[in-house]
Amino acid sequence: MLNNITLGQYFPVDSPVHRLDPRTKILLTVALMVAIFVCKGFAGFGAIFLFILLCVRLAKLKLRFVLRGIKPIAVIVLLTFVLNLFLQSGGRVLWHWWIITITVDGLRTAVFMAIRLLMLVMGTQLLTLTTSPIALTDGLESLFKPLSKIGFPAHELAMMMSIALRFIPTLIDETNKITQAQKARGADFESGNLIRRAKAMLPLLVPLFVSAFRRADELAMAMEARCYRGGSGRTKMKPLKYKKRDLCAVGAYLAVLGAVLVLNIFKIGVL
Amino acid sequence: MHEAISARNLSYHYEGADKNAVDSVNIEIARGEFVAILGRNGSGKSTLGKLFNGLYLASQGEVFVSGTQITDENSAYEARKHCGMVFQDPDNQMVATIVEEDVAFGCENLGVAPDEIKRRVQKALETVGMSEYALSAPHMLSGGQKQRAAIAGVLAMQPDIIVFDESTSMLDPSGRRDIFSLAQRLNERGVTIVWITHFMEEAALCQRLYVMDGGRVALQGTPREVFSDAEAVQKLGLDVPDMTALARQLKQNGIDVRSDIITIDEMEVELCRLA
Amino acid sequence: MPISVKDLTYTYNPGTPFETRALDGISLTINDGEFVGIIGHTGSGKSTFIQHLNALIKPTSGQVLVDGEDINESKEKAALRMRVGLVFQYPEYQLFEETVLKDVSFGPKNMGLSEEEATQSAKWALEKVGLGERYYGRSPFELSGGQKRRCAVAGVLAMHPEVLILDEPAAGLDPVGRREILDIIRAIHSEGTTVIMVSHSMDDVARLCERVIVLEKGKVALDGSCAEVFGQVEKLSAMGLTLPQAALLRDRLNKRGFDLPESIYTIEALSQALTEKLKTR
Numbered sequence: 001m002l003n004n005i006t007l008g009q010y011f012p013v014d015s016p017v018h019r020l021d022p023r024t025k026i027l028l029t030v031a032l033m034v035a036i037f038v039c040k041g042f043a044g045f046g047a048i049f050l051f052i053l054l055c056v057r058l059a060k061l062k063l064r065f066v067l068r069g070i071k072p073i074a075v076i077v078l079l080t081f082v083l084n085l086f087l088q089s090g091g092r093v094l095w096h097w098w099i100i101t102i103t104v105d106g107l108r109t110a111v112f113m114a115i116r117l118l119m120l121v122m123g124t125q126l127l128t129l130t131t132s133p134i135a136l137t138d139g140l141e142s143l144f145k146p147l148s149k150i151g152f153p154a155h156e157l158a159m160m161m162s163i164a165l166r167f168i169p170t171l172i173d174e175t176n177k178i179t180q181a182q183k184a185r186g187a188d189f190e191s192g193n194l195i196r197r198a199k200a201m202l203p204l205l206v207p208l209f210v211s212a213f214r215r216a217d218e219l220a221m222a223m224e225a226r227c228y229r230g231g232s233g234r235t236k237m238k239p240l241k242y243k244k245r246d247l248c249a250v251g252a253y254l255a256v257l258g259a260v261l262v263l264n265i266f267k268i269g270v271l
Numbered sequence: 272m273h274e275a276i277s278a279r280n281l282s283y284h285y286e287g288a289d290k291n292a293v294d295s296v297n298i299e300i301a302r303g304e305f306v307a308i309l310g311r312n313g314s315g316k317s318t319l320g321k322l323f324n325g326l327y328l329a330s331q332g333e334v335f336v337s338g339t340q341i342t343d344e345n346s347a348y349e350a351r352k353h354c355g356m357v358f359q360d361p362d363n364q365m366v367a368t369i370v371e372e373d374v375a376f377g378c379e380n381l382g383v384a385p386d387e388i389k390r391r392v393q394k395a396l397e398t399v400g401m402s403e404y405a406l407s408a409p410h411m412l413s414g415g416q417k418q419r420a421a422i423a424g425v426l427a428m429q430p431d432i433i434v435f436d437e438s439t440s441m442l443d444p445s446g447r448r449d450i451f452s453l454a455q456r457l458n459e460r461g462v463t464i465v466w467i468t469h470f471m472e473e474a475a476l477c478q479r480l481y482v483m484d485g486g487r488v489a490l491q492g493t494p495r496e497v498f499s500d501a502e503a504v505q506k507l508g509l510d511v512p513d514m515t516a517l518a519r520q521l522k523q524n525g526i527d528v529r530s531d532i533i534t535i536d537e538m539e540v541e542l543c544r545l546a
Numbered sequence: 547m548p549i550s551v552k553d554l555t556y557t558y559n560p561g562t563p564f565e566t567r568a569l570d571g572i573s574l575t576i577n578d579g580e581f582v583g584i585i586g587h588t589g590s591g592k593s594t595f596i597q598h599l600n601a602l603i604k605p606t607s608g609q610v611l612v613d614g615e616d617i618n619e620s621k622e623k624a625a626l627r628m629r630v631g632l633v634f635q636y637p638e639y640q641l642f643e644e645t646v647l648k649d650v651s652f653g654p655k656n657m658g659l660s661e662e663e664a665t666q667s668a669k670w671a672l673e674k675v676g677l678g679e680r681y682y683g684r685s686p687f688e689l690s691g692g693q694k695r696r697c698a699v700a701g702v703l704a705m706h707p708e709v710l711i712l713d714e715p716a717a718g719l720d721p722v723g724r725r726e727i728l729d730i731i732r733a734i735h736s737e738g739t740t741v742i743m744v745s746h747s748m749d750d751v752a753r754l755c756e757r758v759i760v761l762e763k764g765k766v767a768l769d770g771s772c773a774e775v776f777g778q779v780e781k782l783s784a785m786g787l788t789l790p791q792a793a794l795l796r797d798r799l800n801k802r803g804f805d806l807p808e809s810i811y812t813i814e815a816l817s818q819a820l821t822e823k824l825k826t827r
Contacts, residue, residue: 134368166368169410174639180602181640184632185701186624186656203652206642210687215363222364225324225356226377226424227348237375237388311720312691413588440718443588443746444788469720508722513749513791513813520817526824535791539798545824546804 009069009125010132016245017059017130022139024246028253029127035257036119043268044260045115051256052122059130069125070118077117084110137161142240148231155231163219171212178207273338275432275463276300276323276354280332282486283318292318294486295332302431305455305464307474307494310483311508319483320436320467325350337431352381354432355425359440361417362409370412370420371396371405377428388427395423399453415446422453432463439473451476471498471510475533482507499531514538547613547629547708547740549599550575554608556594556764568594570764571608576709576742581735583755583772584744585787591764592744593635596711599742600630628657631707635714637698641686646677646697649686653705664704671704672697675730692723696730709740716750728754752776752790752811760785773809792816 017025032048039045056066070077084106091104131139141158148154179189182203189200262268276298283293293315300306310316321327322334325347334341337353355377358364367373374395378388396402399419409417418438425433435454439447451466451473458464466477474480475494482490482497484507490497498504501511501519511519518532518541528545532538556569568591576582586592597603598610601617610617617626634640643649647668654664672681675696681689686697695715702710715731716724732754735741745751751758751772758775760768762785768775776782776793783789789797793811800806804823810816 134372162368163366166366166409169408170362173410177634178640180597181634181637183602184600184627184634185640185653186628186705187652188624188656203640203642207639210642211639215360218358218360218363219366221321221326222356222358223366223376225326225351225358226428227351227380228376229348229380233382234379235382235385235388236379237372237385237392239385311722445587445786471721508720510721514795517792517795517813517817520813521820521824524817524821524825526821535795535798538795539802542799542804542820542824543802 009065009128011059011061011065011129012132013060015058015060015130017055017126019245020130020249021240021242021246022131022135023143023240024242024249025127025131026136026139026143028249029123031253031257032123033120035253035260036116036123038257038264039116039260040264041268042112042115044263045119047256047259047263048119051252052119052126054252055126059126061126061129065129066122066125069121073117073121077114080117081110081114084113133165134162137165138236138240155234159231167212167215170215171208174211175204175208178204273335274299275302275304276334276336276465278319278322278332278334281319281322281329281334282331283315283322283327284330285318291330291486293322296486296488298481298488300432300463300465302463303458303461305458305466305478307466307468307477307480308483309468309471309474309480309509311469314483314507315486316467316469316483317436318486320356320434320465323350323432323434323465324354324356326356352428353430354434355428355430356434356436357418357421357425357438359437361414361421361441364421365409365417365424368408369405370401370407370409373409373420374423374427377424381428391427391429392423395426396420398426398457399423413446414442415449418442418446418450419453422450422457426457430462432465433457434465434467436467437469439468439470447473469509471504471512475512482509484508494533495531498533548575548577549630549709549740550609550611550614551598552609552611554595554598554610555606556591556598556603557606560606568764569598569605572761572764572766574759574766574769576740578708578740579735579738580740581754581756582740582742583751583758584742584761585746585748585751585758586761586767587786590761592761593713594764595761596632596713596742596744599709599711600627600632602627602632625657628653628705629707630709630711631702631705633699633702633710633712633715635717637701638686638691638694640701641694641698644685645683646672646686646689647682649697650700650704653701657705667704667706668700671700674703674734675700676726692719692726695719695723695727699727699730703734707739709742710734711742711744713744714746715743716745716747724750748776748788748790748793752793760787772811776811777808 035048039048056063085102086100088106088109089101089103093101093103094107095102137158141154144152144154187200187203278296278298281293281296282291284291296319308316308319318327322329323336325341328341328347336350339346339349341347341350365373366376371392374392375388378391396405399422401416401419401423404412404416439450442450454464454466466473468474475498477494479493480497481488489507490503498511498515501515504511512533514532514535517538518528518530521528522530528541532541552573554569554572558566558568584592594603598605601623604618612626612630617623620626641649643652650668650671651664654667659667677693677696677700686694689697712731715727719727728750731741743755755772758772759766760775767785768778768781776790779789779797790811792813796806796810796816806819810819
């Protein structure tokens with residue numbers, strides 16, 4: 001029943017973007033955010049948007065997948081837009097009614113802020129659409145590895161993350177089974193007020209927790225039996241390696257950043 | 272040449288328990304053997320298996336695995352390199368979200384070089400017949416397939432011994448047959464197999480068996496020797512093979528059949544001889 | 547309270563690329579007092595089928611009639627559901643209360659019985675499964691594997707179902723636990739409850755059931771008395787199902803000219819027949 005479940009929103013196709021080292025993608029996503037914040041004008045946004053479009057194209061994605069990520073934060077975008085629209089003043093007055101004034105500057109800032117947010121979302125969407133959760137975990141582990149010298153549990157966090165990903169489908173399946181079993185004993189999960197319903201969840205949650213702990217226990221033993229002793233001394237079947245295409249991606253990004261900076265300095269299309 | 276596994280006076284005591292879970296057990300398993308440890312739940316058979324793999328450390332007595340005596344965490348780690356373990360619940364022994372990655376897990380822990388890991392993983396998946404599922408997610412597999420993947424993960428570590436701890440008890444009959452015959456094939460290639468089970472059908476197919484009861488070895492010998500004393504076996508809360516039961520009933524009815532029959536083939540031959 | 551199924555079809559994930567037909571036009575009737583075994587491969591639709599019988603799954607098409615009433619149309623769905631008790635595979639995973647007695651009372655309480663009545667029912671059910679007074683106050687999580695299983699079965703029995711459905715009731719238990727649970731089921735049936743048991747074990751089915759239904763790919767492949775079904779050696783083997791050992795040996799011997807009745811499928815009957823055969827020589 002749960003076979004078709006996809007975790008996160010990873011879109012599994014083979015593309016140059018998918019094949020990039022996850023570390024490159026994570027770092028570039030952060031760098032892209034920097035570029036978006038550094039950018040002072042619409043022309044710069046144009047350059048960044050072109051870069052995103054190029055990535056979407058190369059990743060064999062449809063633009064609407066990337067735009068889908070906007071939905072959950074649509075309210076925030078709208079709020080940002082409205083607040084900036086009304087609160088910013090300066091420039092020619094476009095419209096005035098009672099205490100509400102909309103000025104040219106206000107409109108411009110509002111649009112600018114909204115675009116900035118949308119760009120940020122598209123950038124992160126691009127990362128999660130083209131990088132599997134497990135690759136993301138690997139990438140983060142590798143990036144944070146230097147910090148393990150000062151006691152940051154990079155490997156442990158990555159391991160937990162990967163085990164969580166592994167067991168989510170199992171536990172969803174189990175939840176369904178227990179729900180059915182309790183329903184067969186007349187349990188009612190749907191009716192009643194909030195407190196009653198919360199109480200009705202106990203017959204589901206208790207067995208689920210018991211089972212999760214049992215699984216954790218057994219898994220720990222199985223891992224130990226396979227000579228697991230933590231992160232030190234481990235190798236990887238597929239160690240992360242930077243390739244030429246990572247260099248190309250960084251190059252493309254630097255070109256965009258350069259363009260943004262040049263546009264900023266010469267105040268082309270800047271507010 | 273040392274034995275694969277040898278236990279002398281081996282005992283294990285769970286904290287807070289009022290008696291030993293494994294109690295003065297003596298076992299010798301030679302290299303290349305296929306040995307069953309049979310017993311009902313709570314007989315100590317699984318605890319014994321975990322002592323072979325160093326997951327538990329002996330409270331008393333000695334246990335040697337591939338010549339290494341397991342006394343502490345370090346020797347346990349050494350022993351685990353030689354002695355792999357496949358557990359009961361197929362879900363709770365897979366760590367990774369992709370079969371191939373999971374098979375690699377043990378090798379990665381041992382610090383094997385990446386290219387070598389790839390080679391071993393591929394070979395292990397071939398051996399268990401799971402190559403086409405290398406990139407599948409564990410939750411998409413059937414119970415039997417998950418167990419095969421788990422076995423591949425152990426094989427990739429190239430152990431001399433594999434302990435199967437009730438590895439078929441959660442599978443359907445075809446999955447059960449599948450995993451057992453896979454263990455038989457591995458044994459033919461020289462891997463020593465310790466098969467922990469409460470299914471007498473499986474124990475009957477092993478070379479030798481130990482029957483555990485209350486933490487002790489109650490009976491031992493070849494399946495034929497053990498099952499021919501049907502009463503003793505039943506007293507321990509275990510079944511005898513159907514054919515052994517049939518032979519017994521026929522004998523009681525005054526038919527002169529051999530009493531050491533365990534398989535259907537033997538019974539067929541014997542009855543044809545009588546008819 | 548007979549259960550009738552008419553042209554029952556169920557499709558998983560309809561309209562998606564994952565669409566699979568789990569049940570395909572099943573029609574049959576289970577009468578009062580029957581002991582029915584349902585066998586078939588993993589994925590043959592057994593578990594999906596039994597969940598239809600107490601309306602946990604709604605059919606894609608077709609009807610489930612309990613006592614003549616369509617269970618999915620009924621206003622008394624909850625009440626009907628409780629008259630058909632369903633014990634899932636590994637039911638011990640549903641235990642959740644602090645004490646055995648409380649856990650077993652959960653079902654009766656959901657039926658709307660008073661605290662006292664529910665406790666009465668629970669005690670009755672616990673006695674049926676052989677868990678006496680000294681277990682009432684224990685935590686269900688402290689019981690042994692076999693006891694947990696029996697406790698979970700009591701949880702369904704306590705609702706006094708007229709039909710009891712069990713999915714692999716003996717799975718994962720050791721021989722003693724297995725025998726205990728099967729004996730309990732046999733006793734419940736002998737007191738008049740209709741029992742439907744899904745099992746992978748042909749030997750268990752042969753030992754307990756009167757009627758066997760074989761499902762394959764969501765369809766009824768065979769349906770008849772044990773003797774009839776286990777006589778169909780070729781058909782069963784073609785489906786990849788193992789026969790009970792006794793039936794297998796009977797078939798092999800007949801191929802060697804033993805001429806034993808096709809209706810033999812238990813060790814007891816076989817030893818009887820063989821004794822007669824060999825003694826007259």
